[in-house]
Amino acid sequence: MQSREVTILLVDDDDGDAKMVRRAFTKAGIVNPLVRAVDGMQALEMLRGEQGQDHLRPPYILLVDINMPRMNGLDFVRALRADPALKSAVAFIMTTSKHDADRCAAYELNVAGYIVKENAGEDFLDFVQLIGGYVRIVELP
Numbered sequence: 856m857q858s859r860e861v862t863i864l865l866v867d868d869d870d871g872d873a874k875m876v877r878r879a880f881t882k883a884g885i886v887n888p889l890v891r892a893v894d895g896m897q898a899l900e901m902l903r904g905e906q907g908q909d910h911l912r913p914p915y916i917l918l919v920d921i922n923m924p925r926m927n928g929l930d931f932v933r934a935l936r937a938d939p940a941l942k943s944a945v946a947f948i949m950t951t952s953k954h955d956a957d958r959c960a961a962y963e964l965n966v967a968g969y970i971v972k973e974n975a976g977e978d979f980l981d982f983v984q985l986i987g988g989y990v991r992i993v994e995l996p
Contacts, residue, residue: 861990862888862911866898866931867920867949872972876918876949879983887990894923895931902941913944914995916986919966921950921957929957932964943996947986 863885865876873891880889890911892898897908898917904910917935921928928948935941947968948961958969970982 860887861995862890862915863986863990864898864901864911864915864917865889865891866893866895866917866923866928867891868893868923869920872920872949875979876983879980880987883980883983883987885983885987885990887987895919895926895928895934897925898931899926899934899941902935902944903938915944916990916995917944917946918949918986919946921948921952921961929960929964932961932966936964945993945995949982 863880865873867873867876877889880887890901892901898919900906900908901911919928919931926934928950932946932948935944935946946966947970948966949970949972950957951972952958953971953973961969970979972979
C-alpha cells in the first residue's frame with residue numbers, strides 16, 4: 856500500500872521548542888516534511904497561499920502552540936474551523952499551559968489531542984511516535 860506524503864505544520868514561535876520537535880522527529884525516524892510557522896497568522900497564510908507564502912496543500916497535520924504573538928493557537932484553530940476549506944484539518948495542541956480552560960477550549964474546537972510540553976523527554980517522544988503512526992495508518996482528507 857502506497858501512502859501519501861503527509862506534511863507536518865508546526866505552529867510555534869519558540870525556536871528552542873521547534874528544535875526539540877525536529878530532533879524528536881529525527882530520533883523517531885519520521886521523515887515527513889516538517890514546516891514551521893511562527894504564529895497563527897503565518898500558518899493561515901501558508902495554508903491559504905496568501906501574502907507570498909507557498910500554498911501548503913493537504914494532507915497535513917498541525918502541531919499548534921497556544922501562546923504565540925499576533926494570533927494565538929486557540930484563535931488559529933477557531934479560524935481553521937470557520938474556514939470551509941480548512942475546517943477538517945487535523946490539529947494537535949502542544950503547549951506549556953495546564954489550564955483546564957485552555958484544554959476545554961481546545962477540545963471544543965475538535966482538536967485531535969492536547970499535549971503539555973512540560974512532559975517532554977520520554978512522554979514527548981511517545982507523542983512524536985504516535986504522530987508517526989497516525990500519519991501511516993489514518994486516512995486523511
